[in-house]
Each structure stands twice: as C-alpha cells, then as structure tokens.
Amino acid sequence: QVRLVESGGRLIQSGDSLRLSCEASGHSFNTFTLGWFRQAPGKERSFVASINRDNTNTHYADSLKTRFTISRDYAKNMMYLRMDRLRQEDTGVYYCDARNGGHSDYAGEYDLWGQGTQVTVSS
Numbered sequence: 001q002v003r004l005v006e007s008g009g010r011l012i013q014s015g016d017s018l019r020l021s022c023e024a025s026g027h028s029f030n031t032f033t034l035g036w037f038r039q040a041p042g043k044e045r046s047f048v049a050s051i052n053r054d055n056t057n058t059h060y061a062d063s064l065k066t067r068f069t070i071s072r073d074y075a076k077n078m079m080y081l082r083m084d085r086l087r088q089e090d091t092g093v094y095y096c097d098a099r100n101g102g103h104s105d106y107a108g109e110y111d112l113w114g115q116g117t118q119v120t121v122s123s
Helices: none
Strands: 003-007 011-013 018-025 033-039 046-051 058-060 068-073 078-083 092-099 117-122
Touching: 003 092, 018 033, 018 092, 018 117, 033 068, 046 068, 046 078, 058 068, 078 092
Parallel strands: 011 117
Antiparallel strands: 003 018, 018 078, 033 046, 033 092, 046 058, 068 078, 092 117
16 A cells, blocks of 8 residues: 655745655555646646656646656655746645556546645745
C-alpha cells in the first residue's frame, strides 16, 4: 500500500519557478502511473501532468506543457513537478496521485491521493 505526501508549496511571485515533491511511503510506487492535479478555489480539480510506470512517457495539460515538467526518482520513491514562469492563475492546491493503470487525465481514474500542498502565486 502506497501513501503519498506532497511538499514544496508556498508563496511565490509571478514569473518565478517552484518544484513540488511527492514522497511515497509504505511501499514502492515503481509500478504506478503517477500524476499531478490541481484545484483553484471554487473550481473543479483539473489534470496537470502524469508520468508512466516505466518512465518512458509523460503527459501534460495542453496549457501547461511548455512550463511544467514532471519527473520521478525510483531510488528515492519521489516524484516531482517543476513549474516555471508561474502565473497568478496557477494558484491552487496541488495533489499528487497514483493509479495502477496507464495514463489518465480523469481524476476518478486515480486510486491514491496525497493531502495536497498550497501554491500561491502573487503579482
């Protein structure tokens, strides 16, 4: 059983970069597809990025693919989201997540979720 815990969210200025981390405990997540979702206040939870179990393919929301980069470290049981040129509209709670199947951009298809970490981008 894998447990996911996000960290790294904080206040940051527009245009700057930030890296979020997700650590797995209890079991290796090497066989899981991993992803990130985010939720702004009053908005639906939306897909950000995913990375497959073999570290051979990644997917991004179309509006984010030029600014965000997802990666994973098998040895450390860590997954990361690098966010560049942050904008005010990137503000929200960011969640790491995992599923046993392949890529999905639908939140309901993911099996495990972290508690979220707050990212606030100011002008």
